[in-house]
Amino acid sequence: MKTALLFISFLCASLLIYGQQTINGSITHQSIQRTYILYVPASYSVGTPAPLVLNFHGYTSNANDQMFYGDFRPIADTAGFLLVHPMGTLDGSGNTYWNSNWGGTADDIGFTEALIDSLALSYNIDMGRVYSTGMSNGGFMSYTLACELSNRIAAIASVTGTMNFNQSAACNPLHPMPVMEIHGTADGTVPYNGTGSMESVANVMSYWVNFNQCNTGAIVTNVPDINTSDGCTAEHYLYQNGNNGVEVEHYKIINGGHTWPGAPIVIGTTNYDINASEKIWQFFAKYDINGKITSVNQLNNNGIEVTLYPNPTSSFINIKYKGLADFKNTIFRLYDLTGREVLLKKINSLPTQLEVSKYPKGTYIYRLKNSNTEFMGKIIVH
Incomplete structure (x- = not known):
């Protein structure tokens, strides 16, 4: 696995050039130099607070491999979030790892918090929209942050990870925590049904459903088997109506291995x-640290405020500005989460109303821009 990931990293690096958008950085935490790879999309605007996604690699892997294998960069280009790939330290066997309550010595919780603070000094980060995801040990790390750094983390998603018994016993989040788990039933590394030290996926889902006080009965959907040659199928489990509107979601990959769907x-x-990266961002985009986002109200550095309402909506979106007199040549663009532009509208007066009922249900990203200001956010059509 490690050799294959190194090969694809080399291949992709040869074919794709991201220029100034990909930054190799480091900070010093507890007298140890810790490194990371930051991806800044071209859509990032210093005048608009951007969400931050932490993408943690698996055991024996590294930040570069995770950037290519669990790739969020095309989604970040459209959605406008910053994407950071932290690098773990070496365990006693000389393998890279995350200290997700396995008895290691690295202060990875403190490192993560310091990394968030360091990035916030250089970039306009929406501190209420910091999310964590990862593969395998990186999934374990995301659960650790949900339990022990919940004051900084709005939602988490794990791919082929779970919680160990130490985590579940000591977990004490400060707010309802949206959680997504994507896991194969034939995972031989982190077994779906658990081990003597790892919780089963069912137990992990039950823990978060109960903690968030979601409906205990899931809405189960068979995912269309659009690729009949991949040797597996998928089911989606949705637990709704948690506190603050949060939900718990699970993609059960029938016969799936220790792998990242859509890799x-x-x-x-x-x-x-499914594409795990797309599903995870669709999940994250619904929440900030206070729970499900129910309205879009943004203030930029010039004191200009824009409000889009109602959100979610099933028919129309109303747009109004405060603090801006000249609305001429304002351009409104709406994208789905694959990056496809579905609406382009020139607006010369505000408030105004746009119809969205003809679009499929889901989450969309909007960009509203003129010569004076620019805003970006999300709209949910239901």
């Missing part, structure tokens, strides 16, 4: 009916 290479039985 650019096959290193085991990999599902291609």
